[in-house]
Amino acid sequence: MKTTDVAVVGGGLGGLAVATLLARGGRRVVLFEKARHLGGRAHTTLQEGYHLNLGPHALYLAGAAARVLGQLGLELKGRGPRGEGGFALRGGRLYTLPSGLVSLLTTDLLSTAGKLEFARVMARLSRMDASTLRGMSLEEWLRANVSRDEVRAPVAMLFRLSTYCADLALLGADAAVAQHQAALTQGVRYLDGGWVEMVRGLSTLADAAGVERVLSARVEEVTREEGGGRPRVRGVRLADGTEWAAESVVLAAGPHEVAALLPGDAVAAGWAAKAVPVKAASLEVGLSRLPRPGALTAFGVDRPWYASVHSAWARVAPEGGALVHVAKYLGERDAEASEPELEGVLDLLQPGWRQHVVTRRFLPGLTVMHALPTKAEGLAGRPRPVVEHLQGLGLVGDWVGTEGMLVDASLSSAEAVARAWSGSRVGARAA
Ligand SMILES: Cc1cc2nc3c(=O)[nH]c(=O)nc-3n(C[C@H](O)[C@H](O)[C@H](O)COP(=O)(O)OP(=O)(O)OC[C@H]3O[C@@H](n4cnc5c(N)ncnc54)[C@H](O)[C@@H]3O)c2cc1C
Structure with a gap:
C-alpha cells in the first residue's frame, strides 16, 4: 500500500x-x-484561437479567491468592465447605460421616483451588515425594502449578476448581500487566456x-x-x-x-x-469581428439573461475577433434554456452576428455552484x-x-x- x-x-x-x-x-x-x-469547472477550451471558459467567468477582486491567490503569489492578467458599452434589457428592448450599472439612474428604464428609490436602495445595500439578514430570503428582503416593482426588477438583476442565482426566494439574503458588496467594491476581472x-x-x-x-x-x-x-x-x-x-x-x-x-x-x-444546485445555460460565440463594437454587455431586467463581450477586456480572442458569452440563470421558474433563446439575446446586442461566426458552443445545464x-x-x-x-x-x-x-x-x-x-x-x- x-x-x-x-x-x-x-x-x-x-x-x-x-x-x-x-x-x-x-x-x-x-x-x-x-x-x-x-x-x-475552471477549464478553458481553445477553439479556433478563442479561449472558451465553461460559461462566463469573472474573478471578484474583493473576494476570498483573489485574497488566497494573492497570498499564494499568483498574479493573473486581465481587465474588467468599467461601465462602457452597457445596456439593460427589458421587454425585448435595450436601454443604454452610459456609464455602467450605476447609470440605471440616467436611463428611461426608471421613473424619477424610481431612480430616487434605486439610489437609496443601492446606498443602503453598500453599507449593510450582511450577517444581520440571516433567516431571510433575498426575495423577502426585496419585498420589505423596495416598494416599487420597477425598482425591484433591476435590483434583482444586480443580485443575479453577482450571485448567479435566479431562485431569489430560496437564496439567503445574508449570502447574497455579502456577495453583492464584494462584486461592487473592487469590481471583477476577466482573465487573459481564460x-x-x-x-x-x-x-x-x-x-x-x-x-x-x-x-x-x-x-x-x-x-x-x-x-x-x-x-x-x-x-x-x-x-x-x-x-x-x-x-x-x-x-x-x-x-x-x-x-x-x-x-x-x-x-x-x-x-x-x-x-x-445553481445552474446556468451558456452560449459562447467566437466572431471574426463585432458588428456593433460599442455594444459590450446586456443585463436582463425582466428575464434572467446576461451577455458580455469578454474579449473587450481580456485576451481571449484572436486579433480583431471577439468572444461573446451569453448566459441564462436557471432556477425553479425558468429551469431550461434553448439555444435559439440565447441567440435571440445576441440578436438584440449584436444584430448581424450570425455572419461572423468562427466558432460556437452551447452548454444547456452547467452547475455553477453545488449548493x-x-x-x-x-x-x-x-x-x-x-x-x-x-x-x-x-x-x-x-x-x-x-x-x-x-x-x-x-x-x-x-x-x-x-x-x-x-x-x-x-x-x-x-x-
Ligand atoms: C457557467 C459558470 C460560470 C461561473 N462563473 C463564475 C464567476 O463568474 N465567478 C466565480 O467566482 N465562479 C464562477 N463559477 C464557479 C467556479 O467555476 C467554481 O466555483 C470553481 O471552479 C470550483 O472549483 P472547485 O475546485 O471547488 O470545484 P470543481 O472545479 O468542480 O473541481 C472538482 C474536481 O473534483 C474532481 N472529482 C470529483 N470527484 C472525484 C473523484 N471521486 N475522484 C477524483 N476526482 C474527482 C472533478 O473531476 C473536478 O475536477 C462559474 C461556474 C460555471 C459553471
Whole structure:
C-alpha cells in the first residue's frame, strides 16, 4: 500500500489551492483527479484561437479567491468592465447605460421616483451588515425594502449578476448581500487566456511545493477506521483498486460526490440531500469581428439573461475577433434554456452576428455552484471545512464554509483547512 500524509480528492481550483497550501506547510500531499486534466469547472477550451471558459467567468477582486491567490503569489492578467458599452434589457428592448450599472439612474428604464428609490436602495445595500439578514430570503428582503416593482426588477438583476442565482426566494439574503458588496467594491476581472490560466498558475505552484498529482484517477471510497470514539480516515481507495494510506483526506468535490465517497455516512448523505444546485445555460460565440463594437454587455431586467463581450477586456480572442458569452440563470421558474433563446439575446446586442461566426458552443445545464446558501441556513449553516464527525477529513468547495459564494467559497474553504491543520501533524493518529 502506498502512503502519504494528505490525500486530496479533486483537481479543480479548490483542490489545487488546498494541496499547495498544505505542501507548503511541510505535508506530503498527493492529489487525485478523475479527469485527464486538472481544472474542473475552471477549464478553458481553445477553439479556433478563442479561449472558451465553461460559461462566463469573472474573478471578484474583493473576494476570498483573489485574497488566497494573492497570498499564494499568483498574479493573473486581465481587465474588467468599467461601465462602457452597457445596456439593460427589458421587454425585448435595450436601454443604454452610459456609464455602467450605476447609470440605471440616467436611463428611461426608471421613473424619477424610481431612480430616487434605486439610489437609496443601492446606498443602503453598500453599507449593510450582511450577517444581520440571516433567516431571510433575498426575495423577502426585496419585498420589505423596495416598494416599487420597477425598482425591484433591476435590483434583482444586480443580485443575479453577482450571485448567479435566479431562485431569489430560496437564496439567503445574508449570502447574497455579502456577495453583492464584494462584486461592487473592487469590481471583477476577466482573465487573459481564460480561467485555465488560474489552473496553470496554481498547478505550477503545487509542483513547486512538491504536490504529487495523479490524473485519470477516480477515487472510489474514503477508507475509515474506528478511532477511540470518533471514527477517523485511513486513506482512499481508487477505482482501479489501488489503496493509499493517509493521515488526512481532503474532499474537494461536490456534495453528491462526497456522499458517494463516504457510503453509510448519514451526515454526508444529509449534505447531498439538502444541496440546491445553481445552474446556468451558456452560449459562447467566437466572431471574426463585432458588428456593433460599442455594444459590450446586456443585463436582463425582466428575464434572467446576461451577455458580455469578454474579449473587450481580456485576451481571449484572436486579433480583431471577439468572444461573446451569453448566459441564462436557471432556477425553479425558468429551469431550461434553448439555444435559439440565447441567440435571440445576441440578436438584440449584436444584430448581424450570425455572419461572423468562427466558432460556437452551447452548454444547456452547467452547475455553477453545488449548493446555494439557503434562507434557512445562510452561509453559517454550510458544512464546515474541517469535519467534526470524522477525524482527519477536510472539505473544500463552493458549498462549504462560512465565507463567500462561487470560487470565493472554494478557496476560502481551502485556506480554512490549511490553517486549521497547520502547525501540528494534520489530524495525527493517537500514539
Ligand atoms: C457557467 C459558470 C460560470 C461561473 N462563473 C463564475 C464567476 O463568474 N465567478 C466565480 O467566482 N465562479 C464562477 N463559477 C464557479 C467556479 O467555476 C467554481 O466555483 C470553481 O471552479 C470550483 O472549483 P472547485 O475546485 O471547488 O470545484 P470543481 O472545479 O468542480 O473541481 C472538482 C474536481 O473534483 C474532481 N472529482 C470529483 N470527484 C472525484 C473523484 N471521486 N475522484 C477524483 N476526482 C474527482 C472533478 O473531476 C473536478 O475536477 C462559474 C461556474 C460555471 C459553471
